[in-house]
Amino acid sequence: MNGASREALGAAREALDALTDNTSVDAAVLAGELAAVTALLHREVSLRRVLTDPAQAGEAKAELARRLLSGQVGGETVDLVSGMVRSRWSNSRDLVDAAEELANIADLTAAQRAGALDSVEDELFRFGRIVSSSPELRSALTDKSATASAKGELLRSLLGGKANAVTERLVVRLVTQPRGRSLEAGLESLSKLAAARRDRMVAVVTSAVPLSDQQKQRLGAVLAKLYGRQMHLNLDVDPAVLGGITVRVGDEVINGTIAERLDEATRRLAG
Numbered sequence: 001m002n003g004a005s006r007e008a009l010g011a012a013r014e015a016l017d018a019l020t021d022n023t024s025v026d027a028a029v030l031a032g033e034l035a036a037v038t039a040l041l042h043r044e045v046s047l048r049r050v051l052t053d054p055a056q057a058g059e060a061k062a063e064l065a066r067r068l069l070s071g072q073v074g075g076e077t078v079d080l081v082s083g084m085v086r087s088r089w090s091n092s093r094d095l096v097d098a099a100e101e102l103a104n105i106a107d108l109t110a111a112q113r114a115g116a117l118d119s120v121e122d123e124l125f126r127f128g129r130i131v132s133s134s135p136e137l138r139s140a141l142t143d144k145s146a147t148a149s150a151k152g153e154l155l156r157s158l159l160g161g162k163a164n165a166v167t168e169r170l171v172v173r174l175v176t177q178p179r180g181r182s183l184e185a186g187l188e189s190l191s192k193l194a195a196a197r198r199d200r201m202v203a204v205v206t207s208a209v210p211l212s213d214q215q216k217q218r219l220g221a222v223l224a225k226l227y228g229r230q231m232h233l234n235l236d237v238d239p240a241v242l243g244g245i246t247v248r249v250g251d252e253v254i255n256g257t258i259a260e261r262l263d264e265a266t267r268r269l270a271g
Helices: 003-020 027-043 045-051 058-069 075-086 092-113 117-133 135-142 148-159 165-176 183-198 213-227 258-270
Strands: 201-207 231-237 245-249 252-256
Touching (some): 003 075, 027 075, 027 092, 045 058, 045 092, 058 075, 092 117, 148 165, 201 213
Parallel strands (some): 201 231
Antiparallel strands (some): 201 245
16 A cells, blocks of 8 residues: 555554454454455445545545444444544555455454464464465365355365364455455465564553553553563453452463552562
8 A cells, every 4th residue: 555545554553453452342253344344345346436535525434434334333343444434545445455454453363362363373374385285275265156155165164173263264254355366465465464463562451440641651661671572552441450450461460559560570670
């Protein structure tokens, strides 16, 4: 993407990250709904042209999106798409590409929350190697005369029970909705998204009450120093924490009050 579309995609990614910071949001459901929106925009060329028409006011386009999607998908998806169509896009197809990328990122977020992102990345790589070594399989998966349902059934027979559910969903969507891309290009794109997600360390923070902006900034800075990488905070509120805080980074869990843990982290850094 170039120019306005690149900026619009960046804003959409930030909106998705902000939404999935709330661990009560089901990222897998969000992914499925964004995938359905992608299919709609790909199929309805006139609709996506209206939603990306620079001559139309952003709020008018957002209201059209809300009317079309309300009751069909959840409120989070409606808000995301409404925000996207307020932005300026260089090409109407870029909006479809962006919706698809958000769907894939949401699914990868679901894998990350489950501690399965590394497995998904590895499975995507291995599936690509299997396809490249089997002309018969590649032919079956890219056969334009075969129905999407037939391809989906073939993939489910190959991956069902053997691969992570997120891997299966990503590959099935890619194969059944290629949108003009080669299978290899699509798998490479998915692998890059997974790698980028893996390099973004995430701390799941549960506190009794919402953290202030200052507390979030301080906690993020300390965790980044401790782990040597930028840290993204996924925030959740649970009154059962009783005034303390729980921080989970991968398999490591840190329990205690905010002040105690920050002071301890500071001492470790100084010592």
